Amino acid sequence: MADFLVSPNIESFTNFKPRLRLGIMASGVGTNLEALCQATKSNILQADIQVLIVNNPDCPAIEKALKYHIPYKVLDHRLFQKREHYDQQIIKELDSYDIEILVMAGWMRVVTSTLINHYNNRIVNIHPSLLPSFPGVNAIEQALEAKVKISGCTVHIVNEKVDSGPILVQSAVPISNQDDKRTLAPRIQKQEHKTLPIGVAIAGKRWRESNQG
Protein backbone atom coordinates (compact mmCIF):
# COMPACT_ATOMS: atom_id res chain seq x y z
CA MET A 1 0.00 0.00 0.00
CA ALA A 2 1.37 3.39 -0.98
CA ASP A 3 1.65 6.45 1.30
CA PHE A 4 -1.19 8.85 0.63
CA LEU A 5 -2.59 12.24 1.43
CA VAL A 6 -6.17 12.52 2.66
CA SER A 7 -7.09 15.86 1.20
CA PRO A 8 -9.59 17.81 -0.79
CA ASN A 9 -8.46 19.26 -4.10
CA ILE A 10 -5.56 21.58 -3.31
CA GLU A 11 -6.47 24.17 -5.96
CA SER A 12 -9.64 25.08 -4.09
CA PHE A 13 -7.60 26.19 -1.09
CA THR A 14 -4.41 27.75 -2.29
CA ASN A 15 -5.56 30.64 -4.45
CA PHE A 16 -5.14 33.69 -2.21
CA LYS A 17 -5.63 37.24 -3.43
CA PRO A 18 -3.92 39.10 -1.90
CA ARG A 19 -1.32 36.50 -1.04
CA LEU A 20 -1.56 34.97 2.42
CA ARG A 21 0.88 36.38 4.98
CA LEU A 22 2.70 33.68 6.94
CA GLY A 23 4.93 33.67 10.00
CA ILE A 24 6.93 30.53 10.72
CA MET A 25 8.41 29.22 13.96
CA ALA A 26 11.06 26.48 13.81
CA SER A 27 13.54 24.83 16.16
CA GLY A 28 15.31 22.25 14.05
CA VAL A 29 16.51 21.30 10.60
CA GLY A 30 13.79 23.22 8.80
CA THR A 31 12.80 20.74 6.10
CA ASN A 32 9.15 21.69 6.61
CA LEU A 33 10.11 25.34 6.40
CA GLU A 34 11.82 24.57 3.10
CA ALA A 35 8.74 22.73 1.83
CA LEU A 36 6.70 25.86 2.56
CA CYS A 37 9.31 28.05 0.85
CA GLN A 38 9.07 25.89 -2.26
CA ALA A 39 5.27 25.76 -2.22
CA THR A 40 5.08 29.55 -1.99
CA LYS A 41 7.83 30.13 -4.53
CA SER A 42 6.21 27.84 -7.08
CA ASN A 43 2.78 29.34 -6.35
CA ILE A 44 1.28 26.01 -5.34
CA LEU A 45 0.47 28.03 -2.25
CA GLN A 46 -0.15 31.71 -2.97
CA ALA A 47 1.42 32.96 0.21
CA ASP A 48 4.56 34.74 1.37
CA ILE A 49 6.65 33.92 4.39
CA GLN A 50 7.13 37.25 6.14
CA VAL A 51 9.42 36.13 8.94
CA LEU A 52 10.94 33.10 10.64
CA ILE A 53 11.31 32.90 14.43
CA VAL A 54 13.80 30.37 15.82
CA ASN A 55 14.38 29.61 19.49
CA ASN A 56 17.83 28.13 19.03
CA PRO A 57 20.69 30.26 17.70
CA ASP A 58 22.37 27.19 16.15
CA CYS A 59 19.40 25.63 14.39
CA PRO A 60 19.88 24.79 10.71
CA ALA A 61 16.47 26.31 9.87
CA ILE A 62 18.32 29.64 9.81
CA GLU A 63 20.24 28.46 6.74
CA LYS A 64 16.94 27.89 4.93
CA ALA A 65 15.86 31.44 5.78
CA LEU A 66 19.10 32.75 4.31
CA LYS A 67 18.73 30.54 1.23
CA TYR A 68 15.18 31.80 0.53
CA HIS A 69 15.82 35.40 1.65
CA ILE A 70 13.38 35.29 4.54
CA PRO A 71 13.90 37.71 7.43
CA TYR A 72 14.56 35.78 10.63
CA LYS A 73 14.79 36.50 14.32
CA VAL A 74 16.51 34.39 16.97
CA LEU A 75 14.59 34.47 20.26
CA ASP A 76 16.54 32.31 22.68
CA HIS A 77 14.00 30.88 25.13
CA ARG A 78 16.77 30.37 27.72
CA LEU A 79 16.91 34.12 28.24
CA PHE A 80 13.31 34.25 29.46
CA GLN A 81 12.22 33.15 32.92
CA LYS A 82 8.57 32.55 32.10
CA ARG A 83 7.01 30.96 29.02
CA GLU A 84 4.41 33.77 28.94
CA HIS A 85 7.13 36.41 28.69
CA TYR A 86 8.75 34.50 25.88
CA ASP A 87 5.47 34.25 24.01
CA GLN A 88 4.87 37.99 24.52
CA GLN A 89 8.21 38.63 22.85
CA ILE A 90 7.23 36.40 19.92
CA ILE A 91 4.01 38.39 19.52
CA LYS A 92 5.96 41.64 19.61
CA GLU A 93 8.22 40.42 16.81
CA LEU A 94 5.39 39.06 14.68
CA ASP A 95 3.00 41.98 15.09
CA SER A 96 5.02 44.25 12.84
CA TYR A 97 4.70 41.71 10.00
CA ASP A 98 0.88 41.58 10.04
CA ILE A 99 0.83 37.78 10.00
CA GLU A 100 -2.38 35.98 9.08
CA ILE A 101 -1.33 32.39 9.77
CA LEU A 102 1.45 31.34 12.15
CA VAL A 103 3.02 27.96 11.35
CA MET A 104 4.86 25.82 13.87
CA ALA A 105 7.13 23.97 11.43
CA GLY A 106 9.05 21.78 13.84
CA TRP A 107 8.67 24.13 16.83
CA MET A 108 9.82 22.13 19.84
CA ARG A 109 8.42 24.33 22.60
CA VAL A 110 5.07 24.31 24.32
CA VAL A 111 3.28 27.61 23.68
CA THR A 112 1.05 29.33 26.22
CA SER A 113 -2.45 30.81 26.00
CA THR A 114 -0.75 34.20 25.57
CA LEU A 115 0.27 33.24 22.03
CA ILE A 116 -2.70 30.94 21.34
CA ASN A 117 -5.26 33.64 22.19
CA HIS A 118 -3.44 36.31 20.20
CA TYR A 119 -3.59 34.14 17.07
CA ASN A 120 -6.83 32.38 17.93
CA ASN A 121 -7.45 29.50 15.46
CA ARG A 122 -4.59 30.77 13.31
CA ILE A 123 -1.65 28.74 14.62
CA VAL A 124 -0.95 25.58 12.62
CA ASN A 125 1.25 22.68 13.76
CA ILE A 126 2.60 19.58 12.00
CA HIS A 127 2.94 16.36 13.98
CA PRO A 128 4.44 13.04 12.81
CA SER A 129 1.54 10.71 13.65
CA LEU A 130 -2.11 10.28 12.86
CA LEU A 131 -3.51 12.26 15.78
CA PRO A 132 -5.17 11.68 18.17
CA SER A 133 -2.82 8.68 18.28
CA PHE A 134 0.68 9.28 19.64
CA PRO A 135 0.73 12.94 20.68
CA GLY A 136 3.79 14.44 22.36
CA VAL A 137 7.44 13.59 21.82
CA ASN A 138 8.79 10.51 20.01
CA ALA A 139 5.60 10.00 18.01
CA ILE A 140 7.33 7.76 15.45
CA GLU A 141 8.82 5.53 18.16
CA GLN A 142 5.45 5.40 19.88
CA ALA A 143 3.77 4.18 16.68
CA LEU A 144 6.46 1.53 16.12
CA GLU A 145 6.21 0.35 19.70
CA ALA A 146 2.42 0.07 19.47
CA LYS A 147 2.90 -2.01 16.28
CA VAL A 148 0.23 -0.07 14.40
CA LYS A 149 0.02 -0.85 10.69
CA ILE A 150 -0.60 2.73 9.57
CA SER A 151 0.85 5.97 10.86
CA GLY A 152 1.45 9.27 9.09
CA CYS A 153 1.27 12.96 9.85
CA THR A 154 -1.31 15.49 10.92
CA VAL A 155 -1.62 19.21 10.36
CA HIS A 156 -3.84 20.78 13.00
CA ILE A 157 -4.82 24.03 14.68
CA VAL A 158 -2.98 24.63 17.93
CA ASN A 159 -5.02 24.89 21.10
CA GLU A 160 -4.05 24.74 24.75
CA LYS A 161 -3.68 20.96 24.91
CA VAL A 162 -0.54 19.71 23.15
CA ASP A 163 -1.21 18.06 19.75
CA SER A 164 -4.97 18.09 20.34
CA GLY A 165 -6.46 20.93 18.30
CA PRO A 166 -8.85 20.58 15.35
CA ILE A 167 -7.38 18.50 12.52
CA LEU A 168 -7.00 20.21 9.13
CA VAL A 169 -5.47 17.44 6.98
CA GLN A 170 -3.67 14.11 7.39
CA SER A 171 -1.49 11.78 5.34
CA ALA A 172 -1.28 8.04 5.91
CA VAL A 173 1.97 6.05 5.84
CA PRO A 174 1.71 2.25 6.10
CA ILE A 175 4.20 0.50 8.41
CA SER A 176 5.67 -2.87 7.48
CA ASN A 177 7.04 -5.46 9.89
CA GLN A 178 10.56 -4.59 8.72
CA ASP A 179 10.25 -0.88 9.48
CA ASP A 180 12.27 0.85 12.15
CA LYS A 181 12.72 4.56 12.89
CA ARG A 182 15.43 4.87 10.26
CA THR A 183 13.16 3.64 7.47
CA LEU A 184 9.84 5.07 8.66
CA ALA A 185 10.86 8.62 9.64
CA PRO A 186 11.88 9.75 6.13
CA ARG A 187 8.66 8.39 4.63
CA ILE A 188 6.58 10.30 7.17
CA GLN A 189 8.64 13.42 6.60
CA LYS A 190 8.14 13.21 2.85
CA GLN A 191 4.39 13.23 3.45
CA GLU A 192 4.74 16.12 5.92
CA HIS A 193 6.25 18.24 3.19
CA LYS A 194 3.21 17.67 0.95
CA THR A 195 0.66 17.94 3.72
CA LEU A 196 1.81 21.08 5.55
CA PRO A 197 1.19 23.54 2.67
CA ILE A 198 -2.33 22.16 2.31
CA GLY A 199 -3.05 22.48 6.02
CA VAL A 200 -1.75 26.05 5.96
CA ALA A 201 -3.98 26.83 2.98
CA ILE A 202 -7.06 25.37 4.68
CA ALA A 203 -6.38 27.43 7.82
CA GLY A 204 -5.78 30.51 5.66
CA LYS A 205 -9.00 30.06 3.74
CA ARG A 206 -10.98 29.69 6.97
CA TRP A 207 -9.30 32.77 8.41
CA ARG A 208 -10.06 34.87 5.35
CA GLU A 209 -13.69 33.73 5.30
CA SER A 210 -14.19 34.43 9.01
CA ASN A 211 -12.47 37.79 8.69
CA GLN A 212 -14.56 39.11 5.78
CA GLY A 213 -16.91 42.02 6.35
Ligand code: GRF
Ligand atom coordinates in the same frame (compact mmCIF):
# COMPACT_ATOMS: atom_id res chain seq x y z
C1 GRF B 1 8.78 17.24 11.92
O1 GRF B 1 8.89 15.87 11.80
C2 GRF B 1 7.50 17.62 12.60
O2 GRF B 1 6.52 16.65 12.50
C3 GRF B 1 7.89 17.78 14.03
O3 GRF B 1 9.20 18.26 14.00
C4 GRF B 1 9.85 17.82 12.82
C5 GRF B 1 10.54 19.00 12.23
O4 GRF B 1 11.37 18.68 11.15
N1 GRF B 1 6.95 18.65 14.71
P1 GRF B 1 12.01 19.83 10.26
O5 GRF B 1 12.78 20.75 11.20
O6 GRF B 1 10.91 20.54 9.55
O7 GRF B 1 12.93 19.11 9.33
